[in-house]
Amino acid sequence: MIELDGLERRYGERVALRGITVRVPEGATLAVLGPNGAGKTTLLRVLAGLLRPHGGTATVLGVELPRERWRLHGRVGYLGHEPLLYRELSGRENLAYHARLHEVDGARVEQLLVAVGMRDRADEPLRDLSRGMVQRLAVARAVLHDPPLVLLDEPRSHLDPAVGEALEPLIGRTSGRTRVLVSHDVDRALDEADLALGLRGGRQVFAGRATPLEARELYR
Amino acid sequence: MIRTARTILAKDLRLELRTKESVPAMTLFTLTVYVLFHFGLDRSSLDGSLASGVLWVTLLLAAVVGVARLFATEREEGGIDGLLLAPVDRTALFVAKGAALFLFLCAVELVALPAFALLLLGPGLLEPLPELLPVLLLANLGLAAVGALVAALAAETRAPELIVPLLLLPLLVPVLIAAAQATEPLLREDPSADNLGRWLGLLTLYDVVFVLLSVAVFDYLLED
Numbered sequence: 001m002i003e004l005d006g007l008e009r010r011y012g013e014r015v016a017l018r019g020i021t022v023r024v025p026e027g028a029t030l031a032v033l034g035p036n037g038a039g040k041t042t043l044l045r046v047l048a049g050l051l052r053p054h055g056g057t058a059t060v061l062g063v064e065l066p067r068e069r070w071r072l073h074g075r076v077g078y079l080g081h082e083p084l085l086y087r088e089l090s091g092r093e094n095l096a097y098h099a100r101l102h103e104v105d106g107a108r109v110e111q112l113l114v115a116v117g118m119r120d121r122a123d124e125p126l127r128d129l130s131r132g133m134v135q136r137l138a139v140a141r142a143v144l145h146d147p148p149l150v151l152l153d154e155p156r157s158h159l160d161p162a163v164g165e166a167l168e169p170l171i172g173r174t175s176g177r178t179r180v181l182v183s184h185d186v187d188r189a190l191d192e193a194d195l196a197l198g199l200r201g202g203r204q205v206f207a208g209r210a211t212p213l214e215a216r217e218l219y220r
Numbered sequence: 221m222i223r224t225a226r227t228i229l230a231k232d233l234r235l236e237l238r239t240k241e242s243v244p245a246m247t248l249f250t251l252t253v254y255v256l257f258h259f260g261l262d263r264s265s266l267d268g269s270l271a272s273g274v275l276w277v278t279l280l281l282a283a284v285v286g287v288a289r290l291f292a293t294e295r296e297e298g299g300i301d302g303l304l305l306a307p308v309d310r311t312a313l314f315v316a317k318g319a320a321l322f323l324f325l326c327a328v329e330l331v332a333l334p335a336f337a338l339l340l341l342g343p344g345l346l347e348p349l350p351e352l353l354p355v356l357l358l359a360n361l362g363l364a365a366v367g368a369l370v371a372a373l374a375a376e377t378r379a380p381e382l383i384v385p386l387l388l389l390p391l392l393v394p395v396l397i398a399a400a401q402a403t404e405p406l407l408r409e410d411p412s413a414d415n416l417g418r419w420l421g422l423l424t425l426y427d428v429v430f431v432l433l434s435v436a437v438f439d440y441l442l443e444d
Binding site: 048049050052073074076078080082083084085086087088089093097098100101102103125141 | 231239293299304306
Protein backbone atom coordinates (compact mmCIF):
# COMPACT_ATOMS: atom_id res chain seq x y z
CA MET A 1 0.00 0.00 0.00
CA ILE A 2 2.76 2.45 1.01
CA GLU A 3 6.44 1.63 0.61
CA LEU A 4 9.09 4.22 1.29
CA ASP A 5 12.78 3.45 1.00
CA GLY A 6 15.28 6.19 1.81
CA LEU A 7 12.77 8.90 0.94
CA GLU A 8 14.24 12.38 0.74
CA ARG A 9 12.70 15.80 0.25
CA ARG A 10 14.41 19.21 0.30
CA TYR A 11 13.24 22.81 0.20
CA GLY A 12 16.12 24.48 -1.61
CA GLU A 13 19.20 23.60 0.44
CA ARG A 14 17.23 22.65 3.53
CA VAL A 15 16.57 18.97 4.01
CA ALA A 16 12.99 18.41 5.16
CA LEU A 17 13.03 14.61 5.04
CA ARG A 18 15.93 12.17 4.74
CA GLY A 19 16.20 8.41 4.84
CA ILE A 20 12.56 7.65 5.54
CA THR A 21 11.98 3.92 5.19
CA VAL A 22 8.69 2.36 6.15
CA ARG A 23 6.11 -0.06 4.76
CA VAL A 24 2.40 0.27 5.54
CA PRO A 25 0.20 -2.68 4.51
CA GLU A 26 -3.32 -2.26 3.19
CA GLY A 27 -5.86 -1.37 5.88
CA ALA A 28 -3.20 -0.50 8.46
CA THR A 29 -2.72 2.78 10.29
CA LEU A 30 0.63 4.52 10.50
CA ALA A 31 1.02 7.14 13.21
CA VAL A 32 3.55 9.82 12.31
CA LEU A 33 4.94 11.45 15.42
CA GLY A 34 7.41 14.20 16.06
CA PRO A 35 7.82 17.77 17.25
CA ASN A 36 7.03 20.85 15.14
CA GLY A 37 9.27 21.04 12.09
CA ALA A 38 10.01 17.31 12.13
CA GLY A 39 8.73 16.87 8.57
CA LYS A 40 5.34 15.30 9.29
CA THR A 41 3.30 17.58 7.04
CA THR A 42 5.93 17.39 4.29
CA LEU A 43 5.71 13.60 4.44
CA LEU A 44 1.91 13.72 4.06
CA ARG A 45 2.19 16.10 1.11
CA VAL A 46 4.72 13.82 -0.59
CA LEU A 47 2.43 10.81 -0.05
CA ALA A 48 -0.51 12.79 -1.48
CA GLY A 49 1.49 13.58 -4.61
CA LEU A 50 1.47 17.30 -3.83
CA LEU A 51 5.25 17.42 -3.36
CA ARG A 52 7.86 15.66 -5.42
CA PRO A 53 10.30 13.40 -3.56
CA HIS A 54 13.94 14.27 -4.29
CA GLY A 55 15.56 10.98 -3.36
CA GLY A 56 14.88 7.37 -2.44
CA THR A 57 11.83 5.52 -3.66
CA ALA A 58 8.18 6.00 -2.80
CA THR A 59 5.31 3.79 -3.89
CA VAL A 60 1.77 4.70 -2.84
CA LEU A 61 -1.22 2.54 -3.83
CA GLY A 62 1.06 0.84 -6.36
CA VAL A 63 1.95 4.21 -7.90
CA GLU A 64 5.60 5.07 -8.16
CA LEU A 65 6.28 8.68 -7.13
CA PRO A 66 6.96 11.06 -8.73
CA ARG A 67 7.02 9.32 -12.13
CA GLU A 68 3.38 8.18 -12.14
CA ARG A 69 2.05 10.86 -9.81
CA TRP A 70 -0.96 11.55 -12.02
CA ARG A 71 -2.26 8.01 -11.32
CA LEU A 72 -2.65 8.93 -7.67
CA HIS A 73 -5.08 11.79 -8.34
CA GLY A 74 -8.54 11.00 -7.02
CA ARG A 75 -7.38 7.99 -4.98
CA VAL A 76 -6.10 9.69 -1.85
CA GLY A 77 -8.08 11.54 0.81
CA TYR A 78 -6.04 14.42 2.20
CA LEU A 79 -6.96 16.28 5.37
CA GLY A 80 -4.28 18.86 6.04
CA HIS A 81 -4.00 22.00 8.13
CA GLU A 82 -6.12 23.90 5.61
CA PRO A 83 -9.66 22.65 4.95
CA LEU A 84 -9.28 23.21 1.15
CA LEU A 85 -12.73 24.78 1.15
CA TYR A 86 -13.87 28.26 0.09
CA ARG A 87 -14.97 30.58 2.87
CA GLU A 88 -17.57 32.37 0.78
CA LEU A 89 -19.30 29.17 -0.34
CA SER A 90 -21.58 27.09 1.83
CA GLY A 91 -20.70 23.60 2.97
CA ARG A 92 -23.08 22.10 0.44
CA GLU A 93 -21.67 24.23 -2.40
CA ASN A 94 -18.10 23.36 -1.43
CA LEU A 95 -18.79 19.64 -1.31
CA ALA A 96 -20.80 19.77 -4.55
CA TYR A 97 -17.84 21.51 -6.22
CA HIS A 98 -15.39 18.83 -5.08
CA ALA A 99 -17.92 16.13 -5.98
CA ARG A 100 -17.99 17.41 -9.56
CA LEU A 101 -14.18 17.49 -9.70
CA HIS A 102 -14.09 13.88 -8.50
CA GLU A 103 -17.08 12.88 -10.63
CA VAL A 104 -18.98 11.79 -7.53
CA ASP A 105 -22.77 11.65 -7.38
CA GLY A 106 -24.55 14.53 -5.63
CA ALA A 107 -26.32 12.05 -3.34
CA ARG A 108 -22.95 11.32 -1.73
CA VAL A 109 -22.75 14.99 -0.70
CA GLU A 110 -26.07 14.77 1.15
CA GLN A 111 -25.04 11.48 2.74
CA LEU A 112 -21.81 13.01 4.04
CA LEU A 113 -23.49 16.18 5.30
CA VAL A 114 -25.64 13.93 7.48
CA ALA A 115 -22.66 11.80 8.49
CA VAL A 116 -20.66 14.81 9.73
CA GLY A 117 -23.72 16.37 11.38
CA MET A 118 -23.74 19.47 9.18
CA ARG A 119 -26.96 19.05 7.24
CA ASP A 120 -28.79 21.76 9.18
CA ARG A 121 -26.12 24.36 8.52
CA ALA A 122 -25.09 23.14 5.08
CA ASP A 123 -26.26 26.30 3.32
CA GLU A 124 -24.37 28.80 5.44
CA PRO A 125 -21.12 30.23 4.10
CA LEU A 126 -18.07 28.79 5.81
CA ARG A 127 -17.05 32.20 7.13
CA ASP A 128 -20.09 32.05 9.44
CA LEU A 129 -19.22 28.62 10.83
CA SER A 130 -16.98 27.71 13.73
CA ARG A 131 -13.56 26.16 13.08
CA GLY A 132 -14.86 22.82 14.33
CA MET A 133 -17.75 22.86 11.86
CA VAL A 134 -15.37 23.69 9.03
CA GLN A 135 -13.18 20.79 10.13
CA ARG A 136 -16.20 18.46 9.91
CA LEU A 137 -16.82 19.64 6.36
CA ALA A 138 -13.13 19.18 5.58
CA VAL A 139 -13.41 15.56 6.73
CA ALA A 140 -16.41 15.12 4.42
CA ARG A 141 -14.40 16.68 1.57
CA ALA A 142 -11.46 14.35 2.22
CA VAL A 143 -13.56 11.16 1.98
CA LEU A 144 -16.05 12.38 -0.63
CA HIS A 145 -14.59 10.09 -3.31
CA ASP A 146 -14.30 7.15 -0.88
CA PRO A 147 -10.51 6.88 -1.12
CA PRO A 148 -8.73 3.70 -0.06
CA LEU A 149 -5.97 5.79 1.57
CA VAL A 150 -6.46 8.80 3.86
CA LEU A 151 -3.70 11.14 4.99
CA LEU A 152 -4.78 12.87 8.16
CA ASP A 153 -2.97 15.80 9.75
CA GLU A 154 -4.38 16.37 13.23
CA PRO A 155 -7.88 15.28 12.13
CA ARG A 156 -9.44 15.90 15.52
CA SER A 157 -8.17 19.43 15.94
CA HIS A 158 -10.99 21.87 16.77
CA LEU A 159 -13.42 18.97 17.26
CA ASP A 160 -15.06 18.17 20.54
CA PRO A 161 -14.68 14.51 21.63
CA ALA A 162 -18.27 13.53 20.76
CA VAL A 163 -17.95 14.83 17.20
CA GLY A 164 -14.54 13.17 16.90
CA GLU A 165 -16.16 9.84 17.73
CA ALA A 166 -18.99 10.49 15.27
CA LEU A 167 -16.45 10.85 12.47
CA GLU A 168 -14.89 7.49 13.32
CA PRO A 169 -16.73 5.57 10.54
CA LEU A 170 -15.34 8.04 7.98
CA ILE A 171 -11.71 8.41 8.99
CA GLY A 172 -11.26 6.15 12.01
CA ARG A 173 -9.94 2.63 12.26
CA THR A 174 -13.38 1.20 11.46
CA SER A 175 -13.44 3.03 8.13
CA GLY A 176 -11.42 0.18 6.66
CA ARG A 177 -9.11 2.63 4.93
CA THR A 178 -5.36 2.63 5.09
CA ARG A 179 -4.45 5.65 7.19
CA VAL A 180 -1.46 7.84 7.82
CA LEU A 181 -2.19 9.81 10.94
CA VAL A 182 -0.21 12.81 12.14
CA SER A 183 -0.94 13.72 15.73
CA HIS A 184 0.62 15.36 18.76
CA ASP A 185 -1.59 13.23 21.00
CA VAL A 186 0.99 10.46 21.38
CA ASP A 187 -1.05 8.06 23.48
CA ARG A 188 -4.12 8.25 21.31
CA ALA A 189 -2.12 8.01 18.07
CA LEU A 190 -0.25 4.93 19.27
CA ASP A 191 -3.50 3.43 20.48
CA GLU A 192 -5.08 3.88 17.04
CA ALA A 193 -2.05 2.83 15.00
CA ASP A 194 -0.58 -0.47 13.89
CA LEU A 195 2.77 1.15 13.15
CA ALA A 196 4.53 4.32 14.19
CA LEU A 197 7.05 6.51 12.48
CA GLY A 198 9.05 8.87 14.67
CA LEU A 199 10.59 11.91 13.04
CA ARG A 200 12.92 14.56 14.37
CA GLY A 201 14.51 17.21 12.20
CA GLY A 202 13.41 15.38 9.06
CA ARG A 203 15.17 12.18 10.04
CA GLN A 204 13.62 8.89 11.02
CA VAL A 205 14.12 8.03 14.70
CA PHE A 206 12.05 4.85 14.68
CA ALA A 207 9.70 2.98 12.35
CA GLY A 208 7.51 0.06 13.31
CA ARG A 209 6.35 -0.58 16.83
CA ALA A 210 7.00 2.09 19.43
CA THR A 211 6.25 2.46 23.12
CA PRO A 212 4.72 5.68 24.48
CA LEU A 213 8.02 6.30 26.27
CA GLU A 214 10.00 6.12 23.01
CA ALA A 215 7.48 8.36 21.31
CA ARG A 216 7.60 10.99 24.04
CA GLU A 217 11.39 11.07 23.77
CA LEU A 218 10.90 12.67 20.34
CA TYR A 219 9.53 15.80 21.97
CA ARG A 220 12.31 16.28 24.51
CA MET B 221 -11.66 18.88 -19.58
CA ILE B 222 -14.39 21.30 -20.71
CA ARG B 223 -16.73 19.95 -18.03
CA THR B 224 -14.11 20.50 -15.32
CA ALA B 225 -13.35 23.98 -16.68
CA ARG B 226 -17.07 24.81 -16.51
CA THR B 227 -17.21 23.59 -12.91
CA ILE B 228 -14.25 25.76 -11.91
CA LEU B 229 -15.57 28.75 -13.87
CA ALA B 230 -19.02 28.45 -12.26
CA LYS B 231 -17.35 28.39 -8.83
CA ASP B 232 -15.22 31.45 -9.70
CA LEU B 233 -18.22 33.42 -10.98
CA ARG B 234 -20.22 32.51 -7.89
CA LEU B 235 -17.34 33.63 -5.66
CA GLU B 236 -17.07 36.90 -7.59
CA LEU B 237 -20.80 37.53 -7.24
CA ARG B 238 -20.52 36.94 -3.50
CA THR B 239 -17.29 38.80 -2.75
CA LYS B 240 -17.48 41.47 -5.49
CA GLU B 241 -13.70 41.74 -5.36
CA SER B 242 -12.41 41.84 -8.91
CA VAL B 243 -14.95 43.43 -11.27
CA PRO B 244 -15.91 46.37 -9.03
CA ALA B 245 -12.23 47.07 -8.27
CA MET B 246 -11.29 46.92 -11.96
CA THR B 247 -14.25 49.12 -12.92
CA LEU B 248 -13.59 51.67 -10.23
CA PHE B 249 -9.92 51.77 -11.19
CA THR B 250 -10.84 52.40 -14.84
CA LEU B 251 -13.30 55.16 -13.99
CA THR B 252 -10.81 56.82 -11.66
CA VAL B 253 -8.09 56.81 -14.33
CA TYR B 254 -10.47 58.32 -16.90
CA VAL B 255 -11.37 61.05 -14.42
CA LEU B 256 -7.65 61.66 -13.78
CA PHE B 257 -7.00 61.91 -17.52
CA HIS B 258 -9.99 64.22 -17.88
CA PHE B 259 -8.47 66.70 -15.44
CA GLY B 260 -4.79 65.88 -16.05
CA LEU B 261 -4.88 66.49 -19.79
CA ASP B 262 -6.97 69.62 -19.26
CA ARG B 263 -8.84 68.96 -22.47
CA SER B 264 -12.56 68.70 -22.85
CA SER B 265 -12.31 65.97 -25.49
CA LEU B 266 -9.86 63.56 -27.10
CA ASP B 267 -9.83 61.85 -30.46
CA GLY B 268 -7.60 59.77 -32.70
CA SER B 269 -4.37 58.32 -31.35
CA LEU B 270 -4.54 60.07 -27.97
CA ALA B 271 -8.06 58.77 -27.29
CA SER B 272 -7.07 55.29 -28.43
CA GLY B 273 -3.94 55.30 -26.25
CA VAL B 274 -5.79 56.49 -23.15
CA LEU B 275 -8.54 53.91 -23.69
CA TRP B 276 -6.19 50.94 -24.07
CA VAL B 277 -3.54 51.81 -21.52
CA THR B 278 -6.31 52.21 -18.93
CA LEU B 279 -7.95 48.89 -19.86
CA LEU B 280 -4.60 47.10 -19.72
CA LEU B 281 -3.85 48.51 -16.29
CA ALA B 282 -7.34 47.48 -15.12
CA ALA B 283 -6.54 43.98 -16.38
CA VAL B 284 -3.47 43.96 -14.11
CA VAL B 285 -5.78 44.53 -11.13
CA GLY B 286 -7.91 41.55 -12.20
CA VAL B 287 -4.94 39.28 -12.91
CA ALA B 288 -3.42 40.00 -9.50
CA ARG B 289 -6.63 38.69 -7.88
CA LEU B 290 -7.24 35.80 -10.29
CA PHE B 291 -5.54 33.11 -8.17
CA ALA B 292 -5.84 34.90 -4.82
CA THR B 293 -8.66 32.71 -3.53
CA GLU B 294 -6.97 29.53 -4.68
CA ARG B 295 -3.74 30.58 -2.99
CA GLU B 296 -5.35 31.72 0.25
CA GLU B 297 -7.86 28.88 0.62
CA GLY B 298 -5.93 25.93 -0.77
CA GLY B 299 -7.93 25.63 -3.97
CA ILE B 300 -4.92 24.57 -6.02
CA ASP B 301 -4.21 21.64 -3.67
CA GLY B 302 -7.86 20.64 -3.95
CA LEU B 303 -7.57 20.60 -7.71
CA LEU B 304 -4.24 18.77 -7.75
CA LEU B 305 -5.72 16.01 -5.60
CA ALA B 306 -8.63 15.50 -8.00
CA PRO B 307 -8.46 13.41 -11.17
CA VAL B 308 -8.75 16.42 -13.47
CA ASP B 309 -6.81 17.79 -16.40
CA ARG B 310 -4.92 20.81 -15.08
CA THR B 311 -5.45 22.62 -18.36
CA ALA B 312 -9.06 22.97 -17.20
CA LEU B 313 -7.84 25.38 -14.54
CA PHE B 314 -6.16 27.56 -17.17
CA VAL B 315 -9.27 27.52 -19.37
CA ALA B 316 -11.52 28.40 -16.41
CA LYS B 317 -9.30 31.20 -15.12
CA GLY B 318 -8.84 32.60 -18.62
CA ALA B 319 -12.60 32.49 -19.23
CA ALA B 320 -13.27 34.19 -15.89
CA LEU B 321 -10.83 37.00 -16.71
CA PHE B 322 -12.35 37.36 -20.18
CA LEU B 323 -15.82 37.75 -18.68
CA PHE B 324 -14.54 40.17 -16.02
CA LEU B 325 -12.95 42.35 -18.73
CA CYS B 326 -16.16 42.34 -20.78
CA ALA B 327 -18.14 43.39 -17.69
CA VAL B 328 -15.68 46.19 -16.94
CA GLU B 329 -15.86 47.45 -20.54
CA LEU B 330 -19.65 47.61 -20.39
CA VAL B 331 -19.21 50.44 -17.88
CA ALA B 332 -15.80 51.75 -18.93
CA LEU B 333 -16.63 52.48 -22.58
CA PRO B 334 -19.66 54.69 -21.91
CA ALA B 335 -17.70 56.43 -19.16
CA PHE B 336 -14.79 56.96 -21.54
CA ALA B 337 -17.15 58.39 -24.15
CA LEU B 338 -18.75 60.65 -21.60
CA LEU B 339 -15.62 61.92 -19.86
CA LEU B 340 -13.02 62.05 -22.61
CA LEU B 341 -14.11 61.14 -26.11
CA GLY B 342 -14.88 63.90 -28.58
CA PRO B 343 -16.41 61.86 -31.44
CA GLY B 344 -19.38 59.61 -30.67
CA LEU B 345 -18.82 55.97 -29.73
CA LEU B 346 -21.94 54.49 -31.27
CA GLU B 347 -20.88 54.89 -34.90
CA PRO B 348 -17.53 53.00 -34.62
CA LEU B 349 -18.88 50.47 -32.09
CA PRO B 350 -19.48 47.60 -34.60
CA GLU B 351 -15.81 47.82 -35.68
CA LEU B 352 -14.59 48.34 -32.13
CA LEU B 353 -16.30 45.20 -30.79
CA PRO B 354 -14.04 42.64 -32.52
CA VAL B 355 -10.99 44.63 -31.39
CA LEU B 356 -12.23 44.52 -27.81
CA LEU B 357 -13.07 40.81 -27.94
CA LEU B 358 -9.74 39.78 -29.49
CA ALA B 359 -7.77 42.00 -27.11
CA ASN B 360 -9.72 40.57 -24.15
CA LEU B 361 -8.93 37.05 -25.31
CA GLY B 362 -5.22 37.82 -25.47
CA LEU B 363 -5.33 39.54 -22.08
CA ALA B 364 -7.18 36.56 -20.62
CA ALA B 365 -4.73 33.97 -21.97
CA VAL B 366 -1.61 35.81 -20.88
CA GLY B 367 -3.26 36.97 -17.66
CA ALA B 368 -4.19 33.43 -16.57
CA LEU B 369 -0.67 32.23 -17.32
CA VAL B 370 1.01 35.06 -15.42
CA ALA B 371 -1.45 34.77 -12.53
CA ALA B 372 -0.61 31.06 -12.12
CA LEU B 373 3.10 31.82 -12.25
CA ALA B 374 2.82 34.67 -9.74
CA ALA B 375 0.62 32.62 -7.40
CA GLU B 376 3.62 30.44 -6.54
CA THR B 377 5.72 33.45 -5.52
CA ARG B 378 5.82 35.38 -2.26
CA ALA B 379 4.70 38.69 -3.76
CA PRO B 380 2.22 38.04 -6.57
CA GLU B 381 0.98 41.65 -6.56
CA LEU B 382 4.52 42.73 -7.47
CA ILE B 383 5.26 39.97 -9.95
CA VAL B 384 2.03 40.33 -11.95
CA PRO B 385 2.64 43.84 -13.39
CA LEU B 386 6.35 43.15 -13.92
CA LEU B 387 5.62 40.04 -15.99
CA LEU B 388 2.30 40.95 -17.52
CA LEU B 389 2.82 44.44 -18.91
CA PRO B 390 5.83 43.63 -21.14
CA LEU B 391 3.94 40.62 -22.53
CA LEU B 392 0.97 42.84 -23.33
CA VAL B 393 2.90 45.35 -25.45
CA PRO B 394 1.88 43.64 -28.74
CA VAL B 395 -1.78 43.71 -27.63
CA LEU B 396 -1.50 47.39 -26.81
CA ILE B 397 0.10 48.22 -30.16
CA ALA B 398 -2.40 46.23 -32.22
CA ALA B 399 -5.48 47.30 -30.26
CA ALA B 400 -4.50 50.97 -30.15
CA GLN B 401 -3.58 51.03 -33.84
CA ALA B 402 -6.84 49.31 -34.78
CA THR B 403 -8.85 51.70 -32.62
CA GLU B 404 -7.14 54.96 -33.60
CA PRO B 405 -8.91 55.49 -36.96
CA LEU B 406 -12.23 54.51 -35.35
CA LEU B 407 -11.97 57.33 -32.82
CA ARG B 408 -11.18 60.13 -35.26
CA GLU B 409 -13.66 62.95 -35.86
CA ASP B 410 -14.25 61.30 -39.20
CA PRO B 411 -14.07 57.59 -38.29
CA SER B 412 -12.74 55.04 -40.75
CA ALA B 413 -11.61 51.42 -40.57
CA ASP B 414 -8.12 51.92 -42.03
CA ASN B 415 -5.95 48.80 -41.73
CA LEU B 416 -8.48 47.26 -39.32
CA GLY B 417 -8.11 43.80 -40.87
CA ARG B 418 -4.34 43.91 -40.50
CA TRP B 419 -4.45 44.74 -36.79
CA LEU B 420 -7.24 42.25 -36.12
CA GLY B 421 -5.04 39.66 -37.82
CA LEU B 422 -2.15 40.53 -35.51
CA LEU B 423 -4.41 40.29 -32.45
CA THR B 424 -5.70 36.90 -33.65
CA LEU B 425 -2.15 35.65 -34.17
CA TYR B 426 -1.17 36.85 -30.68
CA ASP B 427 -4.19 35.10 -29.17
CA VAL B 428 -3.50 31.81 -30.94
CA VAL B 429 0.19 31.84 -29.98
CA PHE B 430 -0.45 32.63 -26.32
CA VAL B 431 -3.38 30.26 -25.89
CA LEU B 432 -1.29 27.40 -27.32
CA LEU B 433 1.79 28.39 -25.33
CA SER B 434 -0.22 28.67 -22.12
CA VAL B 435 -1.87 25.28 -22.62
CA ALA B 436 1.56 23.76 -23.26
CA VAL B 437 3.27 25.15 -20.16
CA PHE B 438 0.42 25.46 -17.65
CA ASP B 439 0.84 21.93 -16.28
CA TYR B 440 4.45 22.65 -15.38
CA LEU B 441 3.55 25.85 -13.53
CA LEU B 442 1.50 23.84 -11.04
CA GLU B 443 4.31 21.38 -10.35
CA ASP B 444 6.10 22.00 -7.08
